[in-house]
Amino acid sequence: MALLIDKDKCTGCGACLDACPFDALSLVDDKAQVSEACTLCGTCVEVCPEGALSLEEVTRAADGRAAFSRGVWVFAEQRDGALPEVVAELLGQGGRLAADLGVDLSAVLLGQGVAGLAGELFALGAQTVYLADDPRLRHFNDDIYAEVLARLIALHRPEVLLAGATALGRSLIPRVATAAATGLTADCTGLAIDKERRLLLQTRPAFGGNIMATIICPQARPQMATVRPRVMKKGQRQEGATGRLVTVEVAPDQDSATQVLEVVRAVGEQVNLTAAEVVVVGGRGLGKPEGFDLVREMANTLGGVVGATRGAVDAGWIGHAHQVGQTGRTIGPKLYIGLGVSGAVQHLVGMQSSEVIVAVNSDSHAPIFQVATYGIVGDLYEVAPAMLARLKELRG
């Protein structure tokens, strides 16, 4: 596999050198030359004005699984017997993909004492629910969960499998994909079907959100993706819908090596940033730790949670659990409000998929304004209290 350079066409203009994110190209005797640093990302191929660059066709043989794999599956994660919102989103999106492919939508539910959730999965659009209800599945252990899921895949051969890009999903699903010997795309924000080739087109941010990439898995099945919460639209709920319930036995020899000893839920101030509808984020622009009182008041008024930039966390004003961004949590709430946040790329990558972004910053050049739905240039200590006052006024 290689990047091919047509030396006759190459004029040595250097456009590919500038475009390569990996520094893999150089000019030798006025012709482009590629080094081992090349990841075959193809960026240079697109920028070459002469069409001198190409990627050698991938000749990996299809292993035949595509021919007999059918159906769209959703891994229905549950925590303490409750389905997180992302499951409804996955079933909504999964239903649309299944319709495009002309196949059924199924959900897989693992746990102990969770049979009662099957009805909810039918209402959310699943036609079949595979249920493994077993004491050994009471807590989330990667190895046994992965084993059960991989065996189900081998048995029923779905062509697509989606799971939430939650902590649980991102821990479990790579193990499942490896066990099933197939490809996996992480944290997708867009999914579509190429009907002709029955391919799942998986779109996700890369390079800290600076670029988007569309990825396919042509040879192996299932085509697997974890999907960012709060991005996909839920489907229409069908109250009282029923479907096929398939109970799955956990084999006697299956057990987990890891053991969950204790489950500690976040107490007191809830920092479930990932699931929050409203997140109010405080940045270094707050100027002092007490600034978070204002952030907290705003969050409480809007029924949201408090987030922070790394700048604010590093200043010691608030705990790291609140951090949003590349080294913190990725969020996609309905409403994001940033107070005194500059909008560094490592922060943006963690909040860009928010539905509505409100930014308050005294510097009109702050990069956050480039992603803000509503931008306000001003002192947050004037703007935020005015927002709170207006809310009180309207709510009466």
Add this chain to the structure above:
Amino acid sequence: MKIIVCLKQVPDTAHVKLDPVTHTLKREGVAAIINPFDLFALEAALRLREQVGGAIHVLSMGPPQAAEAIKEAIGYGVDEGLLLSDRAFAGADTWATTAALAAGVRRMGGADLIICGKQAVDGDTAQVGPGLAMRLGLPQVAFVKGWREVAAGHLVVERQMDDGVDVVRLPLPGLITVVREVGEPRPPSLKGKMRAKKYEVPMAGAAVLGLTEAQVGLAGSFTQVVEVFAPQASGQRQMIEAPAQEAGRLVVDYLVRDQIIRLGS
């Protein structure tokens, strides 16, 4: 305890930008750095070694210049390193990456504990750790933020979930991926830096690892990138040009109008 830390050299993503007009990646002064999460993995290893003794090895797959990352790790006090480097590794997805890393781990004689960063900041997949654990048939705990107990045969670790923390017993040998809370990386030591200067990084290619070209790199990958484009600016943007207090009132009105904020309850 023998620990292997998997460490990746990545471009400093803060400087990678796609020109929205020409769709080309702009890369002004993009430096190669150790993936920030892998520094937490390194720090975790150093703390564990302080606690129970043993040796730390670092393993990386990448182009020859990734040897720099391993040398840097030596500066932090790591005992040995191994760089998996081969033209055939280029274009690897996480499936092909774990094929090479698993072979690398075997070549290093295995370990009691393998530590990966939570994710690499170039791809942000967080898939290599769990995938590697599966390849090696090891139990795993991802997103570890600390540990309560370290013994010869097991660890008791705290796993960061979306809504809290799980305390998990991990028998060894095993694999963990770590998040920032395991500890801020210390600076490299002077002694380590001296050693790093002279350290010759051992390298291994596909053949030495017993891997065929079909198993690694792009050829050994299941996934394929078919398109790269600039993030779409979603929805409309509006600067609210008004004095601060008025702007604050207005934005609330807009949010109510857009039904983003509900007034009832």
